[in-house]
Amino acid sequence: MRLPIAPAWVRFPGLPIHLIHRDALYTIASEFGKPLQVDRQTAEHSRLTYAQVYIEMDLLQESITD
Secondary structure: OOOOOOEEEEEEOOOHHHHOOHHHHHHHHHHHHEEEEEHHHHHHOOOOEEEEEEEEEEOOOOOOOO
């Protein structure tokens, strides 16, 4: 039996600097799945072009559309 949960890195490009911290990113990422961690460059603010969050996605859940 295969579980409908998959891990994935989600990128959020062009976020304002005040949103590039764990709590804000977890809130944003929770729209796509269960946030598990932010990557090192995001946590250390060493790359500001995008933030990256590792999540668990439920593949059976309907996707978010515009």
